Amino acid sequence: MPLIKIRDLHFYRGNRAIFEGVNIDIYQGKITAIMGPSGTGKTTLLRLIGGQLRPDRGTIEVDGQNVHKLSHSDLYALRKRMGMLFQSGALLTDLTVFDNVAFPLREHTKLPESMIHDLVLMKLQSVGLRNARDLMPSELSGGMARRVALARAVTLDPMMIMYDEPFTGQDPISMGTLVNLIHRMNDAMDLTSVIVSHDVAETAEIADYIYLLSAGKVIEKGSPVQLKRSSSQWVQQFMQGLPDGPVPFHYPGDTLEDDLFSQKVST
Template sequence: MQQNVVELENLNFSYSEDRLLLKNINLNIAKGKITAIMGGSGSGKTTILRLISGQIKPNQGKVKVFENDLSKISIKQIHDIRKRLGLLFQFGALFTDINVTQNVAFPLLEHTNLSKKLINKIVAMKLEAVGLTGTQNLMPNQLSGGMARRVALARAIALDPELMLYDEPFTGLDPISLNTTAMLIKKLSTSLNQTAILVTHDIAVTMGIADYMYFMANGEIIAEGTPQQIKETSNPAVRQFINGEITGPFQYKYATKNSYQQYLEQ
C-alpha cells in the first residue's frame, strides 16, 4: 500500500473573509515520489507549501505531515517535523549578513554536533551539487538572482531532509542551471528516496521529472494524474495552461472580491 508523507483533507484556507484562497483541497503526497503542483499565479500553490511547513493554519480541514495532524501538535513537535523537511523559498531568503558557506552551514550548525571540518566538507559537496563551487566566500548581495536561489537550494538540502518543498525552483535560471537543478531534484528523490513537492510553472521540465501532478485553478484542484495522464487529458483548463493559450476557461484576471464591488460602487 502506498505510504503518504503529506495528506491534505477537505482543506479550506483564506487570509481575508471575502476571498477563500483554497477550497476543499484533497491532496496526497506519496513517499519517495516527486509530486508537482501546477497552476496559474495566485492559484494558491505557495499557500499549500506554507500550510505543509506549518507556517499557517487552515480554516477548515486537516494537514497531516509524517502522519501528524499539524493543528493538534505542539510547537516543539512542529519543530521536530521541520527538522525532517527542507523548503526552498521562492526568492531564496538567504541570510544577508553571512556569506554563502555560513548560509549553507546554518542548519548543520544549528541541528548537529559535527566538527567544523566535516561541516565545511558537506557545504562544499552541496555547493558542488548545485554547481556553485568557488562561491564559498561570496556574500548574498554579490550573487545573481539565479545563483542565490541555487545557494538557497544547497542550504535546503544540507541536512538531506526526507521531504523537500520546492517553491518555483526553476524561476530565473538559465537553461543549463535549470536542467542541472531538475536533475538534482530527481537524483535526490531516487538516491535518497526523498519525497519532493514541486510548485512550478515550468511544464516541460516538470513533466520530465515528476511522478504525479496536481493542477490548480482559483484555489481548487481541477486535475491530477501522472505526467502521461496530464498530457492526454481533455480538461480544457489544463490544456489551455499546458499550451499557454490566452483564451479559455483559465481566467487571467484576479478573482473579483466583494471589496472590489464595494470600491466600484463608491
C-alpha cells in the same frame, strides 16, 4: 500510505477563499508537482504544510503527524526533517555561501567545526558551487542563489523537500541545471519532492504526478502523460499555454461593441 496527506483543506484570506476542500496525497520518494495559474495559493499550500499558516478547516498530515496539532517544539522537530527552497532562495544576506549552508548544522548539531567544513563542502560540491563558498549572497546570480539554498535545504538530510517556484525567472541554462539537480537529488537521496510551479514543460519533465489547482479546488490530477491527454478544455489550455479558452483573454465585462456604442451616445 502517503507521506503528506491533505484532507478537506479550507483556507481563507480575509473573505477570499484560497482553498475550498482540497485533497492531496504525496507519496514517498516521488516528485509531485502542484500547478496552477498565478494567484491560486500554491505558495500558501507550502506554508500550510510547513506549519507557518493554519488552515481554517481540514487537516494536513506529514509522516502521520497532524502538523497543526503539534506543539511548538514538536513542530520544530518535524521541520528539521523538511527542507524548503524559497523562490528568492532566502539566503541570510550577512553570511557567506559557506556559512549559509553551515547554518542549519551549527544551529541544530554540536558537530566539530572540521566535520561541518567537510559536510558543507560535500553539499556545495553536489550543487556545483564548492568554489563559490566565500562569496556573499549579493554576489550570486539568481540561479546560483537557488542552488546554494538547495544545498542548505538538504544539509540536515531531510525526508522531503518543497520547492517554491524553482524555475521562475531563470535563463535556459540555469533552468536546465535546476531541473537536473532536483531530479538527481530526489533519486540520490531518496527524497520526497513537492514542486510548486507554473512552468509546465520543465515540471512535466521531472514530475511523477501532477495536481492542477484553480479557484481553490483540484481541477485535475494524474501523471504528466495523463494530463496531456485530458479531455478538459481548461487543462488543455493550461498545459499548452493557449492564450484564449475557458480562461478568457479579455477581462470579463461589457463587450467591445457595447463600450464603443455607449461612448458615442454620451458625446
